[in-house]
Amino acid sequence: MSVTNKPVVWSYAGLDNSGMAGQLADVRTIQALGGHACCITTAMTAQNSQRVVAINPSSKKQLQSQLEALQEIGPPNAIKVGLLPSLDAFELLLDFLRKTDKPIKLVLDPVVESSSGTPFMPDDVIGQLKALLPFVTVLTPNIDELGILTGQTIESIEDIEIQAKQLLDLGAGSVLVKGGHCASEQASDFFVNRQHQFWLHSERKETNNTRGTGCVLSSAIATALALDYSVEDAVVIGKMVLNQGLRHCYPVSEQKGPLAVQAWPADKQDMPHLTKQYALSEYRFASISNQTLGLYPVVDRAQWLERLLPLGITTIQLRVKDLQGDDLEGEIVAAIKVANKYDAKLFINDYWQLAIKHGAFGVHLGQEDLDGVNIKELSDAGLHLGVSTHCFYEVARAHAIQPSYLACGPVYHTDSKQMPWIPHGIKNLSYWNHLMKSYPWVAIGGINESRIAEVAATGVSGIAMISAITQAQHPEQTAMRMMELIKQNRPKQ
Numbered sequence: 001m002s003v004t005n006k007p008v009v010w011s012y013a014g015l016d017n018s019g020m021a022g023q024l025a026d027v028r029t030i031q032a033l034g035g036h037a038c039c040i041t042t043a044m045t046a047q048n049s050q051r052v053v054a055i056n057p058s059s060k061k062q063l064q065s066q067l068e069a070l071q072e073i074g075p076p077n078a079i080k081v082g083l084l085p086s087l088d089a090f091e092l093l094l095d096f097l098r099k100t101d102k103p104i105k106l107v108l109d110p111v112v113e114s115s116s117g118t119p120f121m122p123d124d125v126i127g128q129l130k131a132l133l134p135f136v137t138v139l140t141p142n143i144d145e146l147g148i149l150t151g152q153t154i155e156s157i158e159d160i161e162i163q164a165k166q167l168l169d170l171g172a173g174s175v176l177v178k179g180g181h182c183a184s185e186q187a188s189d190f191f192v193n194r195q196h197q198f199w200l201h202s203e204r205k206e207t208n209n210t211r212g213t214g215c216v217l218s219s220a221i222a223t224a225l226a227l228d229y230s231v232e233d234a235v236v237i238g239k240m241v242l243n244q245g246l247r248h249c250y251p252v253s254e255q256k257g258p259l260a261v262q263a264w265p266a267d268k269q270d271m272p273h274l275t276k277q278y279a280l281s282e283y284r285f286a287s288i289s290n291q292t293l294g295l296y297p298v299v300d301r302a303q304w305l306e307r308l309l310p311l312g313i314t315t316i317q318l319r320v321k322d323l324q325g326d327d328l329e330g331e332i333v334a335a336i337k338v339a340n341k342y343d344a345k346l347f348i349n350d351y352w353q354l355a356i357k358h359g360a361f362g363v364h365l366g367q368e369d370l371d372g373v374n375i376k377e378l379s380d381a382g383l384h385l386g387v388s389t390h391c392f393y394e395v396a397r398a399h400a401i402q403p404s405y406l407a408c409g410p411v412y413h414t415d416s417k418q419m420p421w422i423p424h425g426i427k428n429l430s431y432w433n434h435l436m437k438s439y440p441w442v443a444i445g446g447i448n449e450s451r452i453a454e455v456a457a458t459g460v461s462g463i464a465m466i467s468a469i470t471q472a473q474h475p476e477q478t479a480m481r482m483m484e485l486i487k488q489n490r491p492k493q
Contacts, residue, residue: 006036007226010070011219012093013082014043014055014111014120020211020258026080026219029241032261035223038076040066042089049211049256052118060088067096077226078105078137080219083120090125090132097135105137105225109218112145134171138231140218142178157278164192176221176235178214186280191235200239200272200396201280209249209257216259217242232393239272240265240392268436273400274393276371283379285404286362288345289440292490293405293462295483296442297469298349302334304470309342311479315462317364319349329354336360347386356381362404367394375401386442395436403439407464408432410445411455430458452482456489 009030016022023039030037040063046053084090097104110129112121126148133139147154150163164175174193186201220241224234244267245259273280293315297308300320308316318335320328332354339346339361347364348355352373355363362384365373370387378385384404389395398406410423423446433441440461447455448468455463463486472478
């Protein structure tokens with residue numbers, strides 16, 4: 001039996017004795033996602049679904065002893081901070097963070113008041129909260145809390161974006177403004193840091209059992225950070241966990257109850273749509289979900305289509321990086337002519353306008369290409385679209401566009417292009433193929449003849465490669481053997 005250390009996540013928060021929010025919600029979430037939860041209890045609250053009976057802050061001595069005990073175990077991988085009911089709780093945390101040898105990933109959910117309207121955070125703590133911001137990896141206020149932190153009114157989407165950025169100027173690493181309380185069909189949250197800004201949209205879940213939503217979201221983000229996901233991935237994972245918890249929520253004694261997080265997110269309906277602007281547009285790209293893409297060579301010249309398509313290959317991509325102007329357009333025109341001759345699905349990498357102009361079957365875009373493309377024009381033209389993805393953030397972004405297929409890579413280490421990504425491996429490839437199973441998936445990155453069998457066994461629709469065929473000593477024979485290996489190892493329908 002192998003033993004794996006679990007990342008340690010501290011919950012520096014209050015205990016809700018009704019078991020619906022606060023530290024108990026944190027612990028359930030952290031453990032469901034594979035972390036080990038440790039607690040520093042800032043208050044023993046007496047509350048239920050209707051009201052807060054009392055807030056009983058922990059004494060300075062109690063807080064110090066809890067901190068001392070946990071520090072003897074070792075530093076946490078991340079900290080989720082919730083209820084700060086006293087200056088003692090605030091100052092001890094700040095002092096601890098200032099004395100740590102290296103920065104700790106910290107998620108701050110600024111619990112200003114309860115859902116029933118009872119003040120939780122005293123004014124003297126609110127007044128000093130800005131001193132904590134330089135230690136915060138992700139700050140997760142709702143819209144009302146955002147206004148309290150900035151001291152300004154919020155009347156528009158623009159106000160949300162402007163004020164969130166002001167908190168970056170005060171030192172916060174990133175800000176996720178929760179919009180779940182707004183009256184709209186979508187529950188939309190705004191994220192911003194120094195590198196990215198985007199909106200996360202999910203369909204609103206109609207339920208009264210919403211106790212602990214902020215606790216679940218912030219502790220899920222903290223756990224994802226502890227597992228070494230990027231901040232952008234962590235907030236997407238947090239949103240997925242929140243959606244899952246809302247789907248499994250339940251009442252308590254016929255009264256308003258809590259969210260119920262089950263496990264690591266594994267259902268497409270929990271994946272949010274990620275957009276750079278607030279508006280969520282509808283795109284309709286042609287579907288290929290009823291077709292198997294099979295062996296999917298990526299080539300740089302039309303002549304490769306003449307060599308490979310007669311073998312029975314039905315999907316191919318033209319990826320030209322060294323031509324411009326008329327030479328480039330001529331290569332695309334030639335490739336489309338050959339693809340039409342063999343009734344093959346030809347995807348043009350990047351050059352979407354030329355693909356539309358000459359009636360290509362489809363376009364393949366990398367994440368870095370999406371910003372420069374008129375997605376609506378591409379959708380209206382009726383072309384198929386494939387999008388590269390490498391992580392949760394990119395899958396959520398592609399999901400908002402609803403392309404014809406998604407590509408997952410790199411599966412293995414590859415020298416074909418420089419990438420900052422750690423290879424997914426077969427386990428993560430299988431995860432994505434199962435999670436977003438309404439999309440055909442294409443595996444790419446480091447796949448060769450010796451690896452293609454285990455890739456095919458995951459059930460992905462297509463298996464793409466660049467050098468494994470084009471740099472082979474006998475490309476046609478290599479392609480034929482790979483097609484046979486895919487056929488032999490693909491799961492039976």
